[in-house]
Amino acid sequence: MAKVNVSIPQGTRDFNAETVRKRNYIFNTIRKVFEIYGFQPLETPSMENLETLMGKYGEEGDKLIFKILNNGLDNPDKHLQAKAEFEKVLEGKNNKSITERALRYDLTIPFARYVAMNHGQLTFPFKRYQIQPVWRADRPQKGRYREFYQCDADVVGSNSLLNEVELTNIYATVFKKLGIDVEIRINSRKILAALAEVCGGADKMIDITIAIDKLDKIGLEKVKDELTARGLNAEQILTIEKYLSITGSNEDKLTAISSLFSNSELGNKGIDEIKHVLDNAKSLTQNAERTIQNSNSDDHDVLLTTDVSRIHDSHLVIDFTLARGLNYYTGIIFEIKAIGVQMGSIGGGGRYDDLTGLFGVPNIPGVGISFGVDRIYDVMEELKLFPEAVQSGTKVLFFNLGKAESKIAFDLMQLLREKEIACEMYHETTKFDKQFKYAEKKNIPYIIIIGSKELEENNCVIKHLTTSTQQTIAMNEITNYIFE
RNA sequence: GAGAUUGUAGCUCAGUUGGUUAGAGCGCUAGUUUGUGGCACUAGAGGUCGGGGGUUCGAGACCCCUCAUUCUCCCCA
Numbered sequence: 001m002a003k004v005n006v007s008i009p010q011g012t013r014d015f016n017a018e019t020v021r022k023r024n025y026i027f028n029t030i031r032k033v034f035e036i037y038g039f040q041p042l043e044t045p046s047m048e049n050l051e052t053l054m055g056k057y058g059e060e061g062d063k064l065i066f067k068i069l070n071n072g073l074d075n076p077d078k079h080l081q082a083k084a085e086f087e088k089v090l091e092g093k094n095n096k097s098i099t100e101r102a103l104r105y106d107l108t109i110p111f112a113r114y115v116a117m118n119h120g121q122l123t124f125p126f127k128r129y130q131i132q133p134v135w136r137a138d139r140p141q142k143g144r145y146r147e148f149y150q151c152d153a154d155v156v157g158s159n160s161l162l163n164e165v166e167l168t169n170i171y172a173t174v175f176k177k178l179g180i181d182v183e184i185r186i187n188s189r190k191i192l193a194a195l196a197e198v199c200g201g202a203d204k205m206i207d208i209t210i211a212i213d214k215l216d217k218i219g220l221e222k223v224k225d226e227l228t229a230r231g232l233n234a235e236q237i238l239t240i241e242k243y244l245s246i247t248g249s250n251e252d253k254l255t256a257i258s259s260l261f262s263n264s265e266l267g268n269k270g271i272d273e274i275k276h277v278l279d280n281a282k283s284l285t286q287n288a289e290r291t292i293q294n295s296n297s298d299d300h301d302v303l304l305t306t307d308v309s310r311i312h313d314s315h316l317v318i319d320f321t322l323a324r325g326l327n328y329y330t331g332i333i334f335e336i337k338a339i340g341v342q343m344g345s346i347g348g349g350g351r352y353d354d355l356t357g358l359f360g361v362p363n364i365p366g367v368g369i370s371f372g373v374d375r376i377y378d379v380m381e382e383l384k385l386f387p388e389a390v391q392s393g394t395k396v397l398f399f400n401l402g403k404a405e406s407k408i409a410f411d412l413m414q415l416l417r418e419k420e421i422a423c424e425m426y427h428e429t430t431k432f433d434k435q436f437k438y439a440e441k442k443n444i445p446y447i448i449i450i451g452s453k454e455l456e457e458n459n460c461v462i463k464h465l466t467t468s469t470q471q472t473i474a475m476n477e478i479t480n481y482i483f484e
Numbered sequence: 485g486a487g488a489u490u491g492u493a494g495c496u497c498a499g500u501u502g503g504u505u506a507g508a509g510c511g512c513u514a515g516u517u518u519g520u521g522g523c524a525c526u527a528g529a530g531g532u533c534g535g536g537g538g539u540u541c542g543a544g545a546c547c548c549c550u551c552a553u554u555c556u557c558c559c560c561a
Binding site for chain 1: 485517518519520521522552553554555556558559560561
């Protein structure tokens with residue numbers, strides 16, 4: 001047979017058993033915390049109407065949306081028309097007769113669409129969480145994939161800053177459970193807007209935010225260059241420089257920013273918001289610890305991290321350079337940075353005042369956060385944070401030593417399975433050597449040997465491979481044996 | 485969209501200024517060993533050197549094109 005070159009599309013991945021288990025550990029942890037905070041699950045389709053997505057993520061974002069080619073373009077009756085329409089696509093315009101659907105780019109916009117569609121039936125404030133893959137036609141590189149999962153939690157229909165506080169707590173709790181040391185960076189779009197206002201041009205806000213967002217990467221001088229390039233004058237840049245030079249503790253920063261924006265109503269509003277969240281999330285670490293300790297300890301999937309030594313502090317840090325690319329944010333914004341690892345943000349979010357307004361249903365404010373599971377996975381892998389116990393596959397392998405023997409083994413296996421002990425039998429009768437190697441390779445900790453001798457004496461040999469110890473017990477005692 | 489990087493056995497990689505039949509380790513298969521694995525020893529299978537073109541007496545190596553990979557910028561999770 002000819003060898004075909006098999007591959008998968010750029011930026012996508014297969015996940016083997018080990019990886020899936022580790023990923024599920026992250027998913028389960030996040031899901032559990034969302035549920036504890038009163039969020040309800042929601043799933044939306046992989047594809048949306050293209051017009052639902054276009055124009056929501058900025059110019060760059062639009063380019064990264066995966067568009068789906070319409071079916072039936074080869075219909076001979078419509079050839080001429082299709083060709084003409086395609087010409088328009090070549091000019092960069094989207095055309096419904098060529099493409100009218102696209103893959104989900106994030107979870108927030110589909111959620112807004114859902115709320116707009118169903119606002120008559122929903123009870124507000126509406127709190128939902130959503131864990132699904134999203135797709136971006138981006139160039140893959142470290143921590144960046146074309147298909148990746150997001151885990152979002154949003155509250156819509158409430159202006160209360162309590163939501164921001166709760167979401168901050170969710171971040172702290174999840175990362176504490178996972179054992180990742182993080183910095184929760186916080187800022188307010190109102191403060192950024194005030195800066196633009198003070199600099200004499202509210203319309204310059206996007207230019208300013210894009211430039212200052214790069215501060216920690218390219219340095220002050222380059223930021224100033226970029227601001228000049230974006231049409232800011234020397235006086236305006238001086239103001240921005242003053243703004244950027246604010247450092248110190250959260251308290252220091254608040255004091256400094258207050259004096260800078262003493263005359264700006266918008267600025268003061270933003271400062272008050274940050275203060276409120278900071279004050280109420282003060283005992284973040286303690287809160288998170290309590291949540292972890294109080295949750296159901298039978299839940300092995302999630303609560304593998306109650307080991308205190310693995311609990312780290314979450315730091316809530318004001319970062320005035322934080323801007324976030326998505327332009328629908330209007331209030332508090334968040335971004336999560338893992339400490340001790342070179343990796344882009346592993347989560348982010350913020351408040352948006354009128355997201356559903358884009359879909360014709362105004363006046364539903366909301367706030368949400370998102371976890372980037374794939375990057376969280378990479379971080380945990382790099383820092384070796386996955387607990388051993390996540391890797392539990394088959395627990396017991398029954399040796400296959402003949403027809404009569406395996407028949408008994410088969411029955412015993414069913415008994416163990418009823419006890420929820422994962423077990424399997426070697427697929428054919430063969431020599432010990434092979435069966436041992438199979439167990440070893442699949443990391444199966446126990447083997448059970450039932451051969452002609454055991455069959456006669458009505459017992460079986462249970463061998464623990466990691467310790468190389470074994471004991472013989474009666475067959476009817478097998479369900480009482482404790483496989484650890 | 486721009487720039488770099490790498491591509492040789494299932495995996496990780498050697499392969500000299502171009503020179504006979506392209507190597508190693510691990511893994512795989514079989515045996516030493518019809519009922520106790522991991523070690524050791526022995527034997528074996530497996531490669532049109534990413535693909536196409538060119539230079540040359542001769543190319544895995546040099547040149548051009550192409551595909552793929554990984555990374556950086558842009559942007560983002």
